Amino acid sequence: MIELHNISKSFGNHHVLNNVSAFFERGKVNFVIGRSGSGKSVLTKCTVGLIEPDLGNVEYDGRNFTAMNLNDRKSIRQEIGMLFQGSALFDSMTVEENVRFPLRMFSSLGEKEIQMRAEACLERVELADTGARFPSECSGGMQKRVGIARAIAMNPKYLFCDEPNSGLDPQTAIVIDQLIKEITEEYQMTTVVVSHDMNSVMEASDTIHFVHEGAILWNGDRNQLLKGGVPELESFVFASDLMRQVRQNQNQP
Amino acid sequence: MFHVGRYMQLLSKSFRKPEKARMFRGLFVQELESIGLQSVGIVALLSLFMGAVICLQTAHQIGGWIPAYTIGFTVRQTMLLEFSPTLIPVILAGKVGSSIASQLGSMRVTEEIDALEIMGVNSASHLILPKILAGVLIIPFLVILSMALGVGAGAWIGVATGVSTLADFEYGMQVDFRVFDVAYALIKTVIFGFILTSVSAYHGYYASGGPIEVGRSSTRAVVWSVVIIMVANLIITQMLLN
Numbered sequence: 001m002i003e004l005h006n007i008s009k010s011f012g013n014h015h016v017l018n019n020v021s022a023f024f025e026r027g028k029v030n031f032v033i034g035r036s037g038s039g040k041s042v043l044t045k046c047t048v049g050l051i052e053p054d055l056g057n058v059e060y061d062g063r064n065f066t067a068m069n070l071n072d073r074k075s076i077r078q079e080i081g082m083l084f085q086g087s088a089l090f091d092s093m094t095v096e097e098n099v100r101f102p103l104r105m106f107s108s109l110g111e112k113e114i115q116m117r118a119e120a121c122l123e124r125v126e127l128a129d130t131g132a133r134f135p136s137e138c139s140g141g142m143q144k145r146v147g148i149a150r151a152i153a154m155n156p157k158y159l160f161c162d163e164p165n166s167g168l169d170p171q172t173a174i175v176i177d178q179l180i181k182e183i184t185e186e187y188q189m190t191t192v193v194v195s196h197d198m199n200s201v202m203e204a205s206d207t208i209h210f211v212h213e214g215a216i217l218w219n220g221d222r223n224q225l226l227k228g229g230v231p232e233l234e235s236f237v238f239a240s241d242l243m244r245q246v247r248q249n250q251n252q253p
Numbered sequence: 254m255f256h257v258g259r260y261m262q263l264l265s266k267s268f269r270k271p272e273k274a275r276m277f278r279g280l281f282v283q284e285l286e287s288i289g290l291q292s293v294g295i296v297a298l299l300s301l302f303m304g305a306v307i308c309l310q311t312a313h314q315i316g317g318w319i320p321a322y323t324i325g326f327t328v329r330q331t332m333l334l335e336f337s338p339t340l341i342p343v344i345l346a347g348k349v350g351s352s353i354a355s356q357l358g359s360m361r362v363t364e365e366i367d368a369l370e371i372m373g374v375n376s377a378s379h380l381i382l383p384k385i386l387a388g389v390l391i392i393p394f395l396v397i398l399s400m401a402l403g404v405g406a407g408a409w410i411g412v413a414t415g416v417s418t419l420a421d422f423e424y425g426m427q428v429d430f431r432v433f434d435v436a437y438a439l440i441k442t443v444i445f446g447f448i449l450t451s452v453s454a455y456h457g458y459y460a461s462g463g464p465i466e467v468g469r470s471s472t473r474a475v476v477w478s479v480v481i482i483m484v485a486n487l488i489i490t491q492m493l494l495n
Contacts, residue, residue: 048371070375077373088364102372105272160371 001026002158002190007046007056009039016042017053018214027188029181029204033196034211035236040194041162043211047192048080048160049073060158078106081151081189083180085163087143089135089150096122096131099149106154121149125179141172145179152183159184159191165200173197177204198243201225210236226250260455266377267385267454280383288349288384288450289391295348296341296395297402300332303340304403305410307331312416324417325425328407330434337399338438339486342392342445346478350453353384354474357457358467366458381454388450389443396442437493444485449478 002024009017016039024030034040045051047058049065057066060076068076089098099118103109109117122128125145135143144164151159161180165173181204184191195201201208201222208225210218212232220229226247228234238244271277311327357380360366369376404426411417417425456474460467 050367050370074373077371080371082368082371084364084368086363088368090365090368091359091363104276105372105374154372 003059005057007053009042009046009053016214020216022209022216024190024192026190028206029184029191029193031201031205031208032194032211033201033208038211039214040211044160044194078154079157081156081159083147083151083161083164085166087147089143089146091135095133095146098146099153102154121153125149140167144176148179157189159189161193163195165197174203180204263377263455267381269375269378271378281387284383284387285391288387292345292395296399300399300402301406303336304328304332304406308407308411321417321421322425324411325422326428329404329426332400332403333434333438337396338441341396341399342449342482343479346449347475350449350474350478351471353453354457354471355467357454358460358470361460362463362467384454385450388446392446393439393442441489445482448481452478452481
């Protein structure tokens with residue numbers, strides 16, 4: 001599990017995060033939702049240490065990540081997998097080399113075992129026969145799946161997904177959502193998904209944190225989300241006609 | 254001062270022990286090829302023509318009333334002291350420096366550098382150190398090649414056009430020759446190799462935004478590398494020759 005305690009972050013005079021506390025559970029897909037510019041990406045970057053918070057701390061299973069030096073953080077980072085919005089695959093490497101990269105860098109496995117592990121990860125995301133391709137030769141959905149394969153290569157305890165469905169068609173988006181949900185249960189990871197895609201939230205979320213103007217305004221699950229809560233959450237969740245109809249149908253006896 | 258401080262921080266982050274020696278070796282060899290072998294053509298072409306042009310210009314200047322061996326002497330001194338050790342790194346700042354900056358800049362904006370950091374890889378050491386070490390090692394060899402080709406081309410054009418005999422040219426090449434001049438040239442080259450790779454890496458590593466910003470960082474990398482090489486050239490020349 002991951003715990004955030006009173007995280008604050010400012011850029012100059014602009015306060016992006018104000019005293020944010022949250023709890024992400026193990027074995028569950030924890031969504032962080034909110035409008036663009038609400039601070040959810042900065043919150044994720046503070047959580048994984050790409051940005052240092054001004055105040056507060058982040059704990060990974062009770063280990064205070066914020067207080068650690070770079071060397072100590074390295075051991076926790078090797079337990080983290082991350083799927084980036086743009087996949088962030090290494091362009092100069094093939095799909096298989098991308099998946100092998102963290103294993104070659106950090107594991108003590110031999111080349112044959114690394115090969116087998118990379119193949120198993122690619123098979124898990126149903127890309128067994130695309131290992132020789134370069135990322136530029138893959139579709140957006142395939143790139144996301146390669147990103148997931150690379151993220152799970154080291155058998156991580158924590159998985160972060162930044163807008164995993166951006167730029168994908170609805171059907172491919174559902175495949176990615178289901179894959180994230182399945183591997184979270186399979187590996188018993190603490191998964192944090194940053195998204196503003198309500199389809200994705202309804203498809204894959206176990207817990208939901210709503211970020212508004214740098215603070216967590218609401219948290220709950222899918223069913224509670226449809227009942228609404230604070231006005232800011234309602235205007236975000238029920239912005240589309242589809243979601244308004246979902247609420248209407250649910251409220252009918 | 255902000256940039257000087259951040260550049261120093263990046264260098265200290267870069268000069269750390271690599272995670273895996275085997276992977277580092279692979280990257281280092283790749284950079285030797287990218288910075289060195291892939292620059293042989295342009296270095297050879299420029300050196301051949303510069304050596305030949307210096308020969309003809311010197312012949313034109315001395316106009317028959319200064320000994321003909323001066324042509325060989327001038328070609329040697331110009332190539333050895335200034336053209337090869339200074340202008341070749343300046344040219345490489347354009348070719349190699351812009352390539353380093355745009356490669357790292359692209360990796361930054363596509364979050365590949367963030368991906369390395371999340372995995373626990375020291376991205377500066379992984380990406381920048383092999384480039385700096387390869388540059389410092391291979392650029393002196395390019396400069397030695399440039400010296401040889403430039404002087405050779407000067408001798409050939411001198412004899413072919415009849416402005417000098419081979420014997421005069423060879424004599425001129427040996428007049429007042431000091432081994433220290435070669436050492437001076439190579440010291441400069443090592444320092445310029447470090448400057449052009451590290452300054453370019455700095456601009457690429459801290460690029461932000463999108464493709465336009467990557468292009469700008471590449472331009473800044475070339476401009477600042479050239480400016481710093483020129484300033485360093487003046488300082489080193491003052492220190493070593495006077």
